[in-house]
Amino acid sequence: MAGTGGDRLGSPGTGVLVTGGGSGIGRETALALAEVGRPVAIWDLDAAGAEETAALCRDRHGVTADWSVVDVADTSAIEAAVPETETALGSLGGFVHAAGVSGPMALDFIDDELWDLTLNVNLRAGVMISRVLIEPFRRAGPGSAIVLISSIEGLYGSTFLTAYCASKGGVLGVMRSIAQRLASEGFRVNAVCPGAVATPMLAPAFELPGFRQQLEERTPLQRVSTPDEIARPIRFLLSDEASFITGAHLTIDGGLTAVTAI
Ligand SMILES: NC(=O)c1ccc[n+]([C@@H]2O[C@H](COP(=O)([O-])OP(=O)(O)OC[C@H]3O[C@@H](n4cnc5c(N)ncnc54)[C@H](O)[C@@H]3O)[C@@H](O)[C@H]2O)c1
Numbered sequence: 489m490a491g492t493g494g495d496r497l498g499s500p501g502t503g504v505l506v507t508g509g510g511s512g513i514g515r516e517t518a519l520a521l522a523e524v525g526r527p528v529a530i531w532d533l534d535a536a537g538a539e540e541t542a543a544l545c546r547d548r549h550g551v552t553a554d555w556s557v558v559d560v561a562d563t564s565a566i567e568a569a570v571p572e573t574e575t576a577l578g579s580l581g582g583f584v585h586a587a588g589v590s591g592p593m594a595l596d597f598i599d600d601e602l603w604d605l606t607l608n609v610n611l612r613a614g615v616m617i618s619r620v621l622i623e624p625f626r627r628a629g630p631g632s633a634i635v636l637i638s639s640i641e642g643l644y645g646s647t648f649l650t651a652y653c654a655s656k657g658g659v660l661g662v663m664r665s666i667a668q669r670l671a672s673e674g675f676r677v678n679a680v681c682p683g684a685v686a687t688p689m690l691a692p693a694f695e696l697p698g699f700r701q702q703l704e705e706r707t708p709l710q711r712v713s714t715p716d717e718i719a720r721p722i723r724f725l726l727s728d729e730a731s732f733i734t735g736a737h738l739t740i741d742g743g744l745t746a747v748t749a750i
Pocket residue numbers: 507508509510511512513514531532533534537558559560561585586587588589590609610637638639640681682683684685686687688689690
């Protein structure tokens with residue numbers, strides 16, 4: 489039941505599913521949740537990464553940590569995996585959709601395959617997993633919560649990221665819709681909008697001459713964030729400390745989108 493088990497940072501004791509937990513923000517989120525005693529399940533395409541995250545959660549924090557290879561773009565795989573994950577953790581009262589894909593996709597180069605992959609992984613999967621989690625959340629009880637990862641690209645446009653911008657703007661739309669649907673059941677749904685985070689996803693962009701330096705100069709806090717700086721606000725949104733927050737997005741960008749062009 490929500491409200492039992494882990495008592496640090498107001499975290500319920502129920503298990504949390506973290507997609508994309510084999511790397512980057514997803515891995516740090518799983519570790520942050522394990523730190524407050526929450527059982528975690530990692531879904532990723534990358535078996536080695538998922539297994540390593542689960543081992544880190546167990547070894548560092550002594551929690552139950554399960555991992556599976558699940559392609560979140562495959563709805564039938566999601567439907568098959570949720571019951572197994574609930575059984576492995578004992579309860580499922582949290583979900584973080586951190587699986588994501590990016591890469592250069594300016595209008596000139598976008599094609600059907602790239603569009604579908606981006607929208608299916610970044611956007612559709614979060615909705616389909618949320619749908620399948622309604623029953624497990626009912627069993628876990630009120631206080632169950634979802635955090636979807638959008639981006640500052642969901643708030644503003646980027647020339648080189650047409651499909652990515654569509655997916656991340658879409659995440660904010662479905663977050664608001666799902667939040668309304670699930671509020672009557674006592675479940676909360678929110679999103680985070682990170683700026684630039686030092687993860688493998690951004691590594692190719694950081695290799696472009698001057699990219700990272702320009703980004704840091706434009707950011708009021710003068711740096712990019714670590715994945716842990718995204719994981720801890722996600723943990724807060726999943727906790728009972730955020731009990732009246734639903735249908736909201738939290739921008740975590742070092743002030744980048746707060747500054748004007750002049
Ligand atoms: N890094 C950034 O600067 C940044 C900024 C804003 C938002 N985000 C978002 O944060 C989320 C996490 O990104 P990250 O930076 O940690 O990237 P990452 O590449 O380090 O991690 C993404 C993970 O998702 C997994 N994944 C990809 N497709 C999958 C699929 N079909 N099924 C299951 N797993 C799949 C990958 O294997 C990988 O482990 C993404 O939604 C990303 O768009 C990242």
